[in-house]
Amino acid sequence: MIQVKNYICGQWVAGEGEEQKIYNAITGDQIGSVSSAGLDYEAALNYGRTVGGKVLRKMTFQERGRMLKALALFLMERKNAYYQVSAWTGATKVDSWIDIEGGIGNLFANASLRRQFPDLPYYVDGTAAPLSKNGSFIGHHIMVPKQGIAIHINAFNFPIWGMLEKIAVNLMAGVPAIVKPSEFTSYLTEVMVKDIIDSKILPEGALQLVSGFGRGIIDHVTSQDVVTFTGSAFTGRKLKAHPRLIEESVPFNLEADSLNAMVLGEKAAPGTEEFDIFVKEVTKEITIKAGQKCTAVRRILVPEDFIEDVQKGVSARLASTTIGDPKVEGVRMGALINRTQVDRVRANVELLAKSQQIVYGNMDQFDVVGADKDKGAFFSPILFLNDSPFDKQDVHHVEAFGPVSTIMPYKDLDEAIELTKLGKGSLVTTIVTADDKEAREFVVEAASVNGRILVLNKDCAKESTGHGSPMPLLTHGGPGRAGGGEEMGGKRGIMHYLQRTAIQGHPTTITEITQQFQQGAKGKISSVHPFKKYYEELEVGDQLITESRLITAEDIDAFAALSGDNFYAHKRETNFTGTMFDEQVAHGYLIMSISAGLFVDSYEINPVLLNYGIDELRFTKPVYAGANIHIRFTCKEKISTDVTPNEDDPKTLIQRGVVKWLVEMLDDTDEPLVGIATILTMVKRLDQSIN
Structure with missing residues (x-):
């Protein structure tokens, strides 16, 4: 049995008692336990601010970028060890690749952003504003690192990617972090954090880890700190309303699971390349990570004349997807994270089944290769058909966080857009179409309820990263139900951890502060x-x-x-x-x-x-x-x-x-x-x- 530890104030420590048992998702066997009870969070926050933050703030963007690149190279050399532990989460090799190498890729991508920043510890934003007739008084803006700490509360589905995509951004900004992964999968995060600490690439205090429940972790935040949360919209709203966040005006970034859609264009008829691309992408999104992704497709919007063809196409591909132990050759879908999650997904499938029809899958009768489906956390892909999505609206409110999705018809593009909007805010929507004018009309009208829109056709399909892959140099987040926040986003993500301040004075003085020559300076x-x-x-x-x-x-x-x-x-x-x-x-x-x-x-x-x-x-x-x-x-x-x-x-x-x-x-x-x-x-x- 393993005991997952916490890394706090420069020490690896075990929490008091046993907050959570940890299970192998494939076998159902207990592999250990975790706890963060009894940790001194006030001391941990102060340690990060005063020890890690002090060093990071003095580093220039170029130095921070090179630090991230060195860390990415270091972790890439050790990736095989992470794959071995990732298998315990029920992940296939492809699932693990997204989590592990996708996460490390975030370090590389954010490291490259150093080229867009000055060789200074702070950023000079925009251009000078003339404030006087003769030019002796001007204004400008600088952005300096917040003198606090970033607290990242992450979901269970990406224990590595969830950490790296967030700390890459705050570290580039010069701000330390405490990471609190889900207690269900923190054992994988712990393995990587141990390597990071041992590498000594990051300054001491730049990264701390809370592996258990983390209750009380935000009770001591100040206005200089930043809190981010990835997970359910319900939990996110509770955290967002925490009195301490309100009293201190603490920035809070929420990225919540959402009811994302994939739309088949009106002209993408059966027999076209776009139709085949659509069926393949939908099936991939249902089965990758066993549907446990905040970006997974939950609503499949199809022209009403193509409903039967899409249903047959997706069902056939799902039927050819082998479920089981990822170590077995040919297995393409693993397990949910644990039996608790199986129960939660089952309850939501049963709720959705009251208003729509299951056309593929059976929660009780499905085959599993190399494992016992009653012991492991396995779940059958479930494909629903909703023949009247404007009347039967559970599909626009209930999310089964697993391999579950619903096909629904639309009459014209305006209806497709309205159905997309019924999700009340999504992280991502995809439209598959060869008609660029149709794409333009859809994107312009649907953008207000989406954080990201992928336009997919035969010209970009081979190189497309796909519906479910947020990219580190683009915004990841979404309005409404999706949380209203932004993660990553290139320079914009880094600026989330910087304080913008207006400065005023003579051009010569502003030149010295900004280290950029201002017109009118001596x-x-x-x-x-x-x-x-x-x-x-x-x-x-x-x-x-x-x-x-x-x-x-x-x-x-x-x-x-x-x-x-x-x-x-x-x-x-x-x-x-x-x-x-x-x-x-x-x-x-x-x-x-x-x-x-x-x-x-x-x-x-x-x-x-x-x-x-x-x-x-x-x-x-x-x-x-x-x-x-x-x-x-x-x-x-x-x-x-x-x-x-x-x-x-x-x-x-x-x-x-x-x-x-x-x-x-x-x-x-x-x-x-x-x-x-x-x-x-x-x-x-x-x-x-x-x-």
């Missing part, structure tokens, strides 16, 4: 050309004022001939009456090219490796022949990057960083700005190579 003029400085030597605000260059009509003619851009405004002989211009005007790209000639130091090899792009290029007024142009060239921002192989010598690694430069193109008038751009360069570090 530049740092140096006798050394900025391109001669290595990455570490450059400072935000380093500035070069170039010599002037006279723009001539001959320059404009030559550029037109070279580029082929003979727009009328660039030609001398044009009659400019009634146009926006007074005379022949210089090409904007000519001015940008001349700008490069003015600010680039090209006389000798220097630390600049390459120029790889221009952002935010704008031309603000016409430049005519006879104008004198000069450039104010300023180091705008520095972004650290990873070490990459040298193509000439793979054993040598080049260390470099990205530098953004503000290019202001100026003439000699009272309002001198004629153009503005940001260019990006790769710049060597001082110790530019390591072996």
